[in-house]
Amino acid sequence: TNAATIAQALAQRGFSPVRHIVVSDQPETIREVLAQELRAGKDVITTGGLGPTIDDTTRTAIAELFSQPLVHREEWFRGLVERYGSDFPTLSDQSMQPQRAILLNNTVGTAPGLYLEDQETFPGSRLFVLPGPPQEMRDVFFREVLPRYFEGKPQRDRLFRLVGLMEHQVDPVLRKLKQRYPNLVVGIYPSYALIQVHFDVREGPDVLDAAAEEFLSSFSSSSF
Numbered sequence: 001t002n003a004a005t006i007a008q009a010l011a012q013r014g015f016s017p018v019r020h021i022v023v024s025d026q027p028e029t030i031r032e033v034l035a036q037e038l039r040a041g042k043d044v045i046t047t048g049g050l051g052p053t054i055d056d057t058t059r060t061a062i063a064e065l066f067s068q069p070l071v072h073r074e075e076w077f078r079g080l081v082e083r084y085g086s087d088f089p090t091l092s093d094q095s096m097q098p099q100r101a102i103l104l105n106n107t108v109g110t111a112p113g114l115y116l117e118d119q120e121t122f123p124g125s126r127l128f129v130l131p132g133p134p135q136e137m138r139d140v141f142f143r144e145v146l147p148r149y150f151e152g153k154p155q156r157d158r159l160f161r162l163v164g165l166m167e168h169q170v171d172p173v174l175r176k177l178k179q180r181y182p183n184l185v186v187g188i189y190p191s192y193a194l195i196q197v198h199f200d201v202r203e204g205p206d207v208l209d210a211a212a213e214e215f216l217s218s219f220s221s222s223s224f
Helices: 002-012 027-039 058-065 074-084 090-094 134-149 167-180 208-217
Strands: 043-047 070-072 096-098 102-104 113-116 126-130 157-163 184-191 194-201
Touching: 002 043, 002 134, 027 043, 027 058, 043 134, 058 070, 058 096, 058 113, 058 126, 074 090, 090 096, 096 113, 102 134, 113 134, 126 134, 157 208, 167 184, 167 194, 167 208, 194 208
Parallel strands: 043 126
Antiparallel strands: 070 096, 102 113, 113 126, 157 194, 184 194
């Protein structure tokens, strides 16, 4: 759910997610996977592993990866105490964050999101670390990450829903359109009694309207 939400929002701003990886809670695995992606000069977004329980190891793994100690962030701690009171012993744990990480405010839960970069070790890469619970992830991602770090240019797209047709009836039309408009990105998603077709143009001339008109003219209007 988190991956789909993040990918869709990024795609609408003209960014193309290329990989979704699920890893265990082992710190060495987290470090290995993140190092591989960050060395490739990519933006990386993680979710989960930021809570106070024993299996939440993401903060520690990231601090080690970026060669930063975990330090007590007093301002975040005071904010948590104001919101939740002083009866929660885990609030102190939630205030231990990588020393040079930028904290991303979480108004729903106790774990802040994190932004880290190291242009010497990982040139061209940025790491965004978000909480795992969907409500908290959405709060941090849509308020703190998307508007501040992924302004982008919204891409144009179009979604068609076809009923009473089979995938093999739609695919030949899409193949012809793709040949005519090479920069048109096409996705076809069949399900019971329904086929969804998605068009977007990520780069190059905007041919969306022309491609959509040709696509529509290939089928009866009663199919949409």
